[in-house]
Amino acid sequence: MTEKTAAEKTAGTGPDWLGLMPAVFVLLWSTGFIGAKYGLPYVEPLTFLLVRLALVATVLALVALATRAPWPKSWAAAGRIALAGLLVHGVYLSGVFLAIAHGLPAGVTALVVGLQPLLIASLSGPLLGERVSGRQWAGLLLGLAGVALVVREKFAIDADHLVGLGFALAALLGITAGTLYQKRHGAAMDLRSGTAIQYAATALVLAVAAPLTETMRIEWTGEFIFALLWLSFVLSVGAIFLLFALIRRGAAARVSSLFYLTPPVTALVAWAMFDERLSAVALTGMAVAVAGVALVNRG
Numbered sequence: 001m002t003e004k005t006a007a008e009k010t011a012g013t014g015p016d017w018l019g020l021m022p023a024v025f026v027l028l029w030s031t032g033f034i035g036a037k038y039g040l041p042y043v044e045p046l047t048f049l050l051v052r053l054a055l056v057a058t059v060l061a062l063v064a065l066a067t068r069a070p071w072p073k074s075w076a077a078a079g080r081i082a083l084a085g086l087l088v089h090g091v092y093l094s095g096v097f098l099a100i101a102h103g104l105p106a107g108v109t110a111l112v113v114g115l116q117p118l119l120i121a122s123l124s125g126p127l128l129g130e131r132v133s134g135r136q137w138a139g140l141l142l143g144l145a146g147v148a149l150v151v152r153e154k155f156a157i158d159a160d161h162l163v164g165l166g167f168a169l170a171a172l173l174g175i176t177a178g179t180l181y182q183k184r185h186g187a188a189m190d191l192r193s194g195t196a197i198q199y200a201a202t203a204l205v206l207a208v209a210a211p212l213t214e215t216m217r218i219e220w221t222g223e224f225i226f227a228l229l230w231l232s233f234v235l236s237v238g239a240i241f242l243l244f245a246l247i248r249r250g251a252a253a254r255v256s257s258l259f260y261l262t263p264p265v266t267a268l269v270a271w272a273m274f275d276e277r278l279s280a281v282a283l284t285g286m287a288v289a290v291a292g293v294a295l296v297n298r299g
Contacts, residue, residue, distance in 0.1 A: 021242055022258055022297075028239040030265035032231065036100060039227030042219035045097035050206040051218070052228060053089060056236045057199035064192040071193045078197055080185040085198020087178030089236075090205055095171025104164025110263045112168040114147040117296075119176045120256040124183075136254075139295025143260035146292055149285025150263045179256060183247050191241050199236065257296040260289045 039048055064071070072078040099109050117140050124130040132140075210216055218224065246255045264286035271278040 021246060025239055025242040025246060026258055026261045026265055028234055028242065029259075030262045030269060032235055032239075033266050033270065035227045035231035035235070036097070037227075038223040039231070040097070040101065042221050042224040044210075044214040044216070045101045046094060046206055046210040047214050047216045047218065048228075049093055049097060050203060050210045052232050052236065053199045053203040053206065055228070056232045057196050057203055059232075060192055060196035060199065060237070064190070064196055067192060069190045069192040072189070072197070080181075081189050081194045081197050082201035084178055084182040084185065085195070085201050086205065087174045087181060088240075089178075089198060090202040091174025092171045092178060094206075094209075095167045095169075095174055099164040099167040099171065102161075102164035102167060104161050104168055108151075108161070108165070109168045109171075110151045110266075111148060112165070113172050113175065114144060114260065114263065115172055116176050116179075116259055117256040118144065119172070120179060123176070123180060135298070136257075136296045139292045139297075140257060141292070142295060143257060143289050143292030146285045146287070146289025147260055147263050149288060150267055150282050152281060152285070179247065182244060191244060195237075195240060195244070254297050257293045260293050264289050 035048075043051075063069075072081060096109060096113065099112075121132045121137065121140055124132065243255075246258070264282075267278060267282055267286070
């Protein structure tokens, strides 16, 4: 009897770990602001992304070779993997960094990118054949309302922010299209070799764009090195691997609803680490966002 119980507990370890994947993803993804806070004062945005993605592509390629990971069997398959990477890593990350660099408030950027779950839900039916129930639609709208409450005090925009707003909209379209394309065409890719291809393709594009638009000067301070390593390995490896694993296992609308939790968690981390103000309205927004995501993912 005792041995059977122990075996049952061991057998249950796997599903428990799988159940933790969404929470770990949200926590890691929410720390992305640390990179902006520590890194961008010492480097321009596209140069920062170029160095970050080139570093990760090199490390992952070496890991894939050392572990004999399978590579795409055709150039067409590699091209589809690269395109998903250009959308998720190139367009999305560049759009967010450039929006903030052009003065768009972080709250506005978060709210614009926060429309992604609604776009995914609207498009996942015709493109992926996935059904979004009425309960899930209610949860998606509730989640967006929660995000709006969390970022309300940081929401301000005027005519000077229009360029930044354009970059934020590009980021929104990039992460939406990339998620759908990854779900449809990249579900079978090996995470080691496939992600290496995605980062290498994006780095090649940035290697052209960065010198044309930026000075490419870097101040190699301790803060910049910390931000580079954090974003490279915690975000670009840990969080992205989890995101792609979640996309592979779940419906696109459910996975995308997790993005509603990143502004609340980011606000909590900023409060804990940098003593940023956390108002009653923001706390209410966090509860509303959590309730929305729970509705989307229930059952």
